[in-house]
Amino acid sequence: MIVNAVPNMRTLAAEVWKPLALLFIWDCAVTVTYYGLPFKAPSLPLTLFGSALALFLGFRSNSSYQRWWEGRILWGAMINASRSLARATRNFLPDPEAKDLKREIIKRQIAYVNALRLQLRRQPIDETVTSFLQERDRGLALARANPANGLLDSTGRRIDLARREGWIDTIQQTQMERVLVDIANAQGGMERLKNTPLPIQYRFLPTFFTHLFCLLLPIGLVETLGFATPLGSTVAGLMFLAVLRIGDDLVDPFANAVHDVPLAAMCRTIEIDLLQSIGDEAPPPVQPVRGILW
Template sequence: MIVSDTPSFGRVVQEAMPPLLLLFVWDVVVTIAYFTFAPKLLEIELPMTLFGTALALVLGFRDNSAYARWWEARSLWGLMINASRSLARQAITLIDDDPVKGKALSREIVLRQIAYVHALRCVLRGQDPLPEITPFLKADEIEELTGTKNIPNALLNTSARHLAHANGLTDSFRRVRIESTFVDIANAQGGMERIKRTPLPMHYRFLPQLFTRIFCVLLPIAIVSDLGILTPLGSTLVGLMFIAALQIGDDLKDPFSNTVHDVPMSAMCKTVEIDLLQTLGESAPPALVPERGVLM
């Protein structure tokens, strides 16, 4: 997630320059054609104001839909952070303070929750979670997880199963309370998986791109008779606005794409790790800070 108030010039050039260069070259071609051999042919009156207004509405609606997906993803991760803190607190306070079994089970559940959020982050980004979760789990559990399709869900099930078999360390009422937190965590994971596996409908992705390209192609033809040699400048600036609006939707439509525009899952997972380790009274790593205006 970009947190800097001012965009990086290099990043802007990397993302916007290729289509803008192509648009500028087309504007120059139209301008040269108008002044050399086809002035009458290019004096065409096109309803670009009407077309541009309709396109702006389409792009605005698409960007709102893409941002709604991004914001829902961020809200679900906020719920995940809160539920992880609640689970750690419940593991410490609702499991009997047995000097051997009770404390060991509490610590095991808390560490497994840290592994869970890291595993979920990696799965959503299409990465291998095992290297990330190895420091928090026992070797035999890592071996059991090898080949598992849904590692985060397996970790959650293991915690619930160990809690259910903790005879004498907690009662049924306490187990039900902790299980409700497991349900909150599973619901948040399900919401994230829904966003990841359900892209924007095809028409939301294809039609705005098609209409934007058509608009940029027709724009210099419609204004060359009025702007003359300034057509490449005017057409490129107007095209930049529509291309930028189109790019915003592309950047936000997948909040788990592991780019500078996605939800800062690495930072949030590190927050969970810090909070839960401190709940156990153990030393915690430093929080992640933005690098070059980007928080991952």
């Protein structure tokens, strides 16, 4: 996620220079053709086309932003639920009898959120997960098709173990299970966003009509703008291409790109809070790198 108040011009230029260059070359070609081989430029209803396209792109951008914002809300709920689980574990399980189990449940939650982050980003499990698990647990839950869900299931089994050992009662177990349900619901919402793309009408048609409009734009403007057509047409076309790109950038909030939800920073927030809750030393928060928070 870009956190700079002012966009990085280098990053901005890297994203737009290719379509901008192609658009400018096309506009120059139309202008040269118009004056080199005089022809009657067709009268195109560009205002009507542009207005309809702007509405279409607006709907698409709103849909993409809603997906991005829902992803951020779900991860905010995950942060809150992780804190609640750690608090209940710390307060319900007695010391010193259940001290080891208490630390294990809290550290497994840190491993869980990191495993979920890696799953959503289509990355392999790494030491940010395994370092919080005991050696005997690394080949069990992580071997499942959904490692994050496997870790969550095993956390539930450890809570049940605490109840069978008499360290918590059924009411306390129910309270902790309710938190696990909230965590599972948040994970399900994230997986729904990740695995369900926008309908093809929202993906293909805006792209097709935007590029078609940019091709027709200099043809309809050359008679009015003359030699200024490359400049005017390029600027106008760039605005439509920029809105199209915004929708592409926001449609998948977990794609590990510069515009996505900062999963690494939020997982580090959970790690800090949970480690401090059991008195362990916590790492520093994730800092932006060149204005980007990952």
